[in-house]
Amino acid sequence: MKPFDYQRATDADSAIATVSRDPEARYIGGGTNLVDHMKLGITEPGKLVDITRLPYDSVESLPDGRVRIGATVRNSDLAAEPVIRQRYPVLAQALLSGASGQLRNLATTGGNLLQRTRCSYFQDVTTPCNKREPGSGCSALEGWNRHHAVLGASERCVATHPSDMAVALAALDADVLVAGPDGQRTVPVTELHRLPGDEPEQDTVLRHGELVTAVELPSLPFAVRSRYRKVRDRASYAFALVSVAAAVEVTDGDITDARIAFGGLAHKPWRATAAERALHGAPATEEAFRAAADAELAEAETLRDNEFKVPMTRNTLASVLRELTQQEGS
């Protein structure tokens, strides 16, 4: 590992100034992704600015019904937060499905959002990978690609985004609050992560030096009936093959509103707007659930090892919607 300088940030402005002016500097939260990458040689920062002591460690209910989650709130604390468990169960479940108890105690909200793909070629510096080394090629395209994308991929990169939390946030229409050298901006979480296109090395729309300070959830009363379901190779402590985050509102047996996002399918948490449109006004029936899944998956393009993801997503979405609408009716 290359030697680096470590600083514990005491105020956000100087942290932002320090990282912005030094292309080799990085923020570090819990370190559970970044330290791993430094060990693997994927990234070699010359300076780390530790942001975990900045005053972003609380979850606040705002007067207008929104909830603001500080960027350094640990994943375990967020999942245990009463307001999240009661009003946004999909988010608590997504967090609890990720990593392990001892990792969630370290992992932060900001770091979880910005964690990088688990593509095995990306993590192996001896293999070509356009995301790690632009222009070197994509080893997964013709290689072992069971975990890779079926939606929104490009010739350059077929990686998936690994975060469970981000999938729930996409379904909930959360906003990401960002502070940079030129002030603050708000980025909808669905626009934070990019599709790979010609620049797979760019995971997100953030510029170097921009600091995630918080995530805000809209009030969204019907999210009390929401759910996160993750399908994986073992029962626990594994990344998603496919995951579904959903919230539905049912009135007199018809679906009047729905929020759906998929994980494990794309380079970003995949907000399923076509499925949502198909469900709008539809009866809460098995046929309607399957039609919604088909509407979203019509564009799916599978690779050698991941054809199974399409039927798996369809079945998982139908099962989650069935559970949510039965729950609603009872």
Added chain:
Amino acid sequence: MDSEITLRVDGRRETLSVDTRTTLLDALRERLGVTSPKKGCDHGQCGACTVLLDGRRATSCLTFAVANDDSEVVTAEGLAEEDEPHPVQRALLDNDGFQCGYCTPGQVCSAVGMLDEAKSGWPSYVTEDLDESVELDEDEIRERMSGNLCRCGAYANIVTAIREAAE
């Protein structure tokens, strides 16, 4: 690049100068000779390096020592009181909760942290009702302990031991 840090490890105050690249796990094992946390994978994937960091279970291989200046670290070694093992350690002994023992110190710290989390009412992914208090049945224990792998496959007895310690 070196940096001076202070840690409390198993009740002792330790001041040392560490290269910023040193993980907390390596600082404990290589610099302080505290070898109960084990290095299994060094990538957060096995749980053998689990310690209690400011009272919460954490993987010590994915955090730099410098980031933990002024922290309190308790390892499996520090959980015993004099010659009396911690109740979780006692239960693992009584129930044959290990074979080679390599994963055990991590299992012990993880279980102690996990029992505290459950006592505080934290749900898990298998908790049906996120609003209810949790009852630590076998499914709950397996889910909550999934971050600790055991290559000897002593899981059945580990679960029994933790259930016993939870009572």
